[in-house]
Amino acid sequence: MDTSAQLTPYELSGKKETTTYNQAIQYYTDLIKNFPEARLLSYGSTDFGKPLHLLVLSADKNFDPVKIRKDNKRILLINNGIHPGEPEGIDASMMLARDLLTQKALPKNVVICIIPVYNIDGSFNRSSTSRANQNGPLAYGFRGNSKNYDLNRDFIKTDSENSQAFQQIFNTWQPEIFVDTHTSNGADYQYTMTLIPTHKDKLNPILSSYLTGSMLPSLYAGMKKLGYEMIPYVNSVEETPDAGITGFLESARYSTGYTTLHNTIGFMPETHMLKAFDKRVDATYKLLQTYIQVVSRDAEVIGENKRKADLATAAQKEFAVDWKLNSTLYDNIEFKGYAAKQKPSEVSGINRLYYDRNEPYTKTIKYWNTFEPAVTISKPIAYIIPQAWEKVVELLKLNRVTVQRLQKDTEIEVETYYIADYKTAAKPYEGHYIHSAVKLNPVNQKIKFYEGDYVVYANQPVNRYLVETLEPQAMDSFFNWNFFDSILGMKEHFSAYVFEDTAAELLKRNPELKEKLEKEKISKPELAKSAAAQLDFIYKNSDYYEKTYSRYPVARLINDTQLMLK
Incomplete structure (x- = not known):
């Protein structure tokens, strides 16, 4: 086999250019011709009209996700190019797939799934200027997709076809571990790679214990050994990191916040924008290698933890749906940065910030990373959803939520919410005037539901998705994303x-x-x-007042009522 034919466009460019979408798909198409352990699949569509591809690497040539899970193998899903201006993962994954195949280094107990380019739309919108603070490559894609959505804010509202296709992939393959590759913005410091894991306080306790006690220490130690010492994502509390950093609380709109709802441990590696592009790609390659090693090493415990977490979630009664940072608890961590200084701006003449790379330092800084529940709700026995709200039901089905339907018109005693108060953003965010600070007035009522209305029991492994989308007070609930805004307007009044x-x-x-x-x-x-x-x-306060005004249409079944279902 011609070795040069296996070089990626990134390598052929002298490690200065990132691969285009067409080059990536062609590369993988050519690669799988020579290796029966690899298969390139396609799912759904995207807003750009092209399907979402998935490269699957399986040592025993098994590409059936149901059989893979039955055989007790782990599934690692790697997502690239959600922000195509941050393309390191696109190039690193191509080299990694090739090397695993040519070196016959695929693990026996882990199936590796790679989305070559998620935001296909944005990858076609190439320039060398959209990320003004970034050091290479020569050209790259744009953050927004063809509808100008940031796809890393679209995992709940699902306005894009891309999100639909991703959720199809995710819920078909059901990975235990998920990695979404990125490039950072922000302060300057010595590290090439930083890391955002699924937040430990939001994750199921069984998974959280493994993440903090075993997986994260292994990732940090492994990368340090490979020459890329890591630090948590530098989310500075002030303009520079010197005053400390906080953990990143990824709500369900983000990829790793979404995967948390399914008891999948997620990671968002963020290479540093100012480091050389080839170093960023190399760090990403080595981190992906390290993930594979750790997941293979811990395959049994990862699988058992996921099984236990799913059982616990199905039985769980109380759910935190909003969170707040505990500002009194922090760790002291070692941080390798550069001295932050001021000098007169050549533009304005006013003092400006700069980092002096001639003055590197190592110092101890504070790291606040404890989040506590701000709102907790008790799950109902079931949610009842009128069939008019079809998009809600379709998204539940896409996320493996089991739904049933009433066989006949039935009057049911339920708890309903009246929306007592809420705040709405003054400007649109990702196509929505998003709500927040929702206050509810719960009322027990007998309501007539109709044949075909949906009943969704809250006894499922996907309870987190169910609760955090259907409870209005959840950070990224369907209500907050404007799915139900029509209920907020009165239809009748009086003269x-x-x-x-x-x-x-x-x-x-x-x-x-x-x-x-x-x-x-x-x-x-x-x-x-x-x-x-x-x-x-x-x-x-009379019967003339419409009972449905501001009444949230999804009802909560509190009493264990026998219902005729189909």
Whole structure:
């Protein structure tokens, strides 16, 4: 076999250029012709009209994910080019796949899955200027896809076809370990590679214990031995890292936040933007090698941990759905940086920050990395979803949530939420005016549901996905992403001159309503001065007021009611 034919475009360019999408797919297409242990699959579509590819490397030539899991093998999924301007993983994965195949170095107990380029759209939008702070390569793709979405914010709302295809891959293969390759922005320091793991406090405790006690120490030690000492992602509390750094809390909109909902341990390696491109690619290659070694070494325990975590999640009753940093708890860690200094700007003449690479330092800094639940909810027995909300149901199905349907129209005693308050962003974020700080008013009601409405029992290994999408107070709930905004608008009201007589009659017939109004007038003097406000109060406390206004449509089944389901 011609060895030069196996060189990647990156290598052929003298390690100055990153591979284009077409080159990557052609390279993998040629590679698999010579190796029966490799197969290139395609899934769904993307907003660019091309399918999402998946290279699968399997030592025993088994490419059936169900049989792979039955054979007790681990699955490692590597995602590249979600931000195509951060392309190190694209090139590193190509060389890694080739070397594993040509050197017959595939592990027997791990199947390696590689998405060559996730944001295909953005990879075609090439330039050398979109990442103004980055040191190479000569040209690269753009962060946004063809709809201008940042795909690393799209794993819950799923506005893109890319996200649909990724979730198909993820839920078909169900990896125990996931790696999403990136390049950082931010401060300057000595490290080429930094690391964001799935946050330990959000992860299932069984998985978290293994991650912090075994996997992370092995990754850090392995990379140090290979010449690339790592540090946690440098998320500075101030302008420079000197005052300390905090852990990164990846909510479910992010790839590793999404994988957490499925009890998959995720990692976001971030190479440093100012290091030479070839060093960044090499560090990524060596980190991916290290992942393979650790997953192969710990294959049995990783599989057993995942099994236990899934069982625990199916039985779990309380779920944290929002988090806050504990600012009183921190570790002291060694940090290798550069002296941060000020000098007059050649642009403005005003002092500006710069890092002096002639003054490297090693010092101890604080690392805040403990997050605590800010909102915790108790799961219901089941959620009931009217069939009108089809996108919600389709996403649940895509994520392996088992759904059933009512066989006939049924009145059911449920807990419903009325949206009492919320904040909405003033400007759109990723195509949405996202909600936050949701306050709820829970009410027990008998509601009529209809044949074909969906019943989703909360006794599943994917409970985390179920709860964190359907509970409105969750950071990245479907409600916060505007899936249910139509319920926030009233459809009926009254004409005051007509309702005056109706309101008077209501007060005569209902002494309790009259007493309630009088108490409200005493507690709120402005109400006593406003005829319109008093009419509105009576209206909202009468049967004329629409019961569905601001009522969250997904109901919670609290009592173990026997339902006829299909």
